[in-house]
Amino acid sequence: MRSVTGKTAEWTEMAKDCVAFANAVGGTLSIGIEDGQTLPPHDQRIPPDLPDLLRRKLAERTVNVTALPNVATAANGGQYIELTVPRSTAVASTTDGRYYLRVADQSKPVTGDDVLRLASERAALPWETQTSLNVPRSDAEPSKLQVVVAALRASDRVKPSVKEKTPDELLDHYQMSQGPYLTNLGILCVGQRFRRAQLTTAPVVQFIKYDEHGQKVNKLVWDDYLLNPMELIEAVWQEVPDFRESYELPDGLFRQIVPAFDEVVVRELLVNALVHRPYTQRGDIFLNLHPDRLEIVNPGLLPLGVTPQNVLHTTVRRNEHLARLFHDLRLMEREGSGYDKIFEVLLSHGRPAPELVEGHDRVQVTIRRRILKPEIIDFIAKADEAFQLTQREENDQAPGLECHRHEEGHCS
Incomplete structure (x- = not known):
């Protein structure tokens, strides 16, 4: 005190x-x-x-x-x-x-x-709440607004008093409109396609697959501004067939089916890329798939105060209102537990922890496809069944895995 x-x-x-x-x-x-x-x-x-x-x-x-x-x-x-x-x-x-x-x-x-x-x-007004394009609130795309409103009313994270609001009142409540205009956040989430393109920094996602020689063998691009950030997450997961690949691991007399990339991890990484990117800076989100790893590359730096070493323990919200909307839509945990969840899933599947690297103009997260310790999958499952481990306890229970994140000499 x-x-x-x-x-x-x-x-x-x-x-x-x-x-x-x-x-x-x-x-x-x-x-x-x-x-x-x-x-x-x-x-x-x-x-x-x-x-x-x-x-x-x-x-x-x-x-x-x-x-x-x-x-x-x-x-x-x-x-x-x-x-x-x-x-x-x-x-x-x-x-x-x-x-x-x-x-x-x-x-x-x-x-x-x-x-x-x-x-x-430090703009005088956050990018999310600016109305510089003067887009009338009546210009919201009805189908997108209807989906967002329905999802909010069905969410257990939204108070009953908020669920009772009209669609127009919900736009104001979530900072998607201000006065007679849609804010940048409103254009991004419920605006029409050509309005979203006018933002110039609306997210574009590129998926590029490489072979073992580093040659491009497939490319998918979501660059037509047809989808809002919530729809982009679903589209990327559904339209990239490689994400649903799996392989077998020996398990005694049986074989266990293990996904090449866990859906929870991929979705959490996409959510982080969309919610925490600087929307004042141009640049595409890249998903680079190599035979042994997946790299998610996001333009811009980490929020000031956040480093690869403290990302598990530090919460800085760059886009406060977008994060709030994603939280209430059950797409993310608002208090920054997304990386905790990624660690939990990767380590419980016997994979290395994610590798986070900050470049001079981008942030890259790498997750490995290879399972280092197959026996850990069964070990974690039995420990969780017996003791109901928390996320951090599960991370601590995974012995022998290399951790790429250290703080003050200790493995996080």
């Missing part, structure tokens, strides 16, 4: 946290509750002048940060301050020229070239 009273007041640290929240997606700090506790002392009272002092001290130490302190009363009668920091419309910093970004539960410093990158990613 940061102290904001007396001689030990940590205004500099408080300013750093506020800058970090403002440069991320905003957040709320609870002041007056000790670390490890959920409630303030029952007899705690906030001095009447403290909110104004807090607002003034932070304004003196930050640039482009809005601090909104509010006195709240907990269930036990104790008072504390809820300090809300909205997402900044410009790059936030401390008055001495330091930049920070909130990554998971830490305020990370931003230095060097990453400062320019932070500035370039």
